[in-house]
Amino acid sequence: MITLDAITKGYQRGSSEVAALRGISIKIKKGDFVAVAGPSGSGKTTMMNIIGLLDRPSSGRLMIEGVPMDDLSRRERTRFRREHLGFIFQSFNLISVLSVFENVELPLIIARSPLSSSQRRKKVSEVIRRVGLDGREDHKPAELSGGQQQRVAIARALVTVPTLVIADEPTANLDSATGERILSLMKEINRNNGTTFLFSTHDPVIRDMADHVILLHDGNVEREILGSER
Ligand SMILES: Nc1ncnc2c1ncn2[C@@H]1O[C@H](COP(=O)(O)OP(=O)(O)OP(=O)(O)O)[C@@H](O)[C@H]1O
Ligand SMILES: [Mg+2]
Numbered sequence: 001m002i003t004l005d006a007i008t009k010g011y012q013r014g015s016s017e018v019a020a021l022r023g024i025s026i027k028i029k030k031g032d033f034v035a036v037a038g039p040s041g042s043g044k045t046t047m048m049n050i051i052g053l054l055d056r057p058s059s060g061r062l063m064i065e066g067v068p069m070d071d072l073s074r075r076e077r078t079r080f081r082r083e084h085l086g087f088i089f090q091s092f093n094l095i096s097v098l099s100v101f102e103n104v105e106l107p108l109i110i111a112r113s114p115l116s117s118s119q120r121r122k123k124v125s126e127v128i129r130r131v132g133l134d135g136r137e138d139h140k141p142a143e144l145s146g147g148q149q150q151r152v153a154i155a156r157a158l159v160t161v162p163t164l165v166i167a168d169e170p171t172a173n174l175d176s177a178t179g180e181r182i183l184s185l186m187k188e189i190n191r192n193n194g195t196t197f198l199f200s201t202h203d204p205v206i207r208d209m210a211d212h213v214i215l216l217h218d219g220n221v222e223r224e225i226l227g228s229e230r
Contacts, residue, residue, distance in 0.1 A: 002028040002051060002164065002196075007060035009046050009219075020046040022219035023060070028198065028212070030065075030163075033190045035207045036200040038216030044200040045168055047216070051198065052166045053081045065163065082111050086157030088167035088199075092149045094141040094156075101137040104128055104155045111160055127155045131185060147178035154185065158195070167199035171206055183209045 009021040021043045028034055036044045049055040050062060053069060062069040064084070072080060094103050105124045113120060128134055131151040141149050150170060157165050167186070171179030183199075183206050190197050201207050211227035 001030060001063075001065065003061075003063040004047075004051070005061040005063075007047070007050060007057045007062065009043075009050065009055070010058045019219050021050075021057070024216075024219075024221055026214060026221060026224065028196065030196055031190070031194040032196050032198075032212050033187060033210050034196075034198045034212045034214060035210035036198065036214045036216065037202075037207045038222070040202075041218075042216040043219045044216055048166050048168050048198060048200060051164075052085055052087060053077045082107075083160070084163045086160065086162035086165040086195075088150070088153045088157045088165060088170045090169040090172045092141070092146075092153045092173075094149060094152055096141055099138050099140060100128065100133060100144070100152050101125075103141070103152055104159055107156060107160050113160070124159060127159045130158070130189070131155045145178075146174050147182060150174060150178075150182050151185070154182070154189075158189065161193075162195065164196045164198065167197065169200050169202070171201060171203065176203065176205065179203065179206055180209070 004024050004026050007021055007024040008019070010017040010019050024047060036048065038044055046055070050057050069077065098106070101124060104127060105120065108115065108120050108123070115123060128137060131154050133148060133151050133155065136144065136148065141152065144152070171182055174182060186197055187209060189195055207213055213225040214221060215223040
């Protein structure tokens with residue numbers, strides 16, 4: 001369970017402060033498939049960056065799996081992020097000089113995974129197969145389509161078996177059919193592995209693929225829609 005309790009975030013801009021989040025209180029259950037929607041500037045990225053421990057709130061409390069994140073040191077936050085969270089970005093953020101295989105393997109190397117190198121290679125191959133890219137292991141990102149690059153990014157996010165995957169507009173740079181296929185893949189992984197997904201989107205079709213929608217407006221939760229209410 002992820003709990004946000006009265007989270008606010010203000011950004012200093014010159015002498016004035018911009019309120020990006022004005023008191024967000026939400027709960028995200030383990031295994032949930034959650035969309036964050038709302039107009040540009042409503043606070044989607046800010047909220048996801050706070051949950052992803054990439055940014056700190058100005059006030060309020062964030063708990064992940066019963067652990068109060070505010071109490072952690074910088075080093076503990078980094079460690080928590082590495083061990084429990086996976087990220088998928090809008091622009092894929094793949095490393096262009098590395099192959100598909102090496103891009104997916106990288107988080108395991110950074111996390112100093114206890115796997116032996118043959119176990120690690122097996123794990124990487126398995127995740128690459130999972131996202132439908134077997135046979136492409138030796139390709140560089142530039143040799144792949146946008147949808148295929150986003151599959152690599154999904155594989156890279158999943159290889160460490162995170163509790164939560166955070167994806168800020170993962171389909172923004174894809175055509176709508178490819179975007180829907182990427183979402184279906186995320187949903188399938190969510191169902192099969194019980195991995196919690198939190199993604200933001202501007203696309204109503206993509207949003208409606210979620211089981212739980214958090215609608216933001218001007219830094220507040222305007223409405224929450226749960227699957228059972230549909
Ligand atoms: N680093 C920053 N410095 C100052 N203001 C910021 C910063 N990041 C975001 N903001 C402001 O905070 C508010 C929320 O921005 P945020 O990026 O969270 O919106 P968003 O919902 O993700 O928008 P979009 O749909 O365009 O991605 C906006 O008013 C934005 O201008
Ligand atoms: Mg954003």
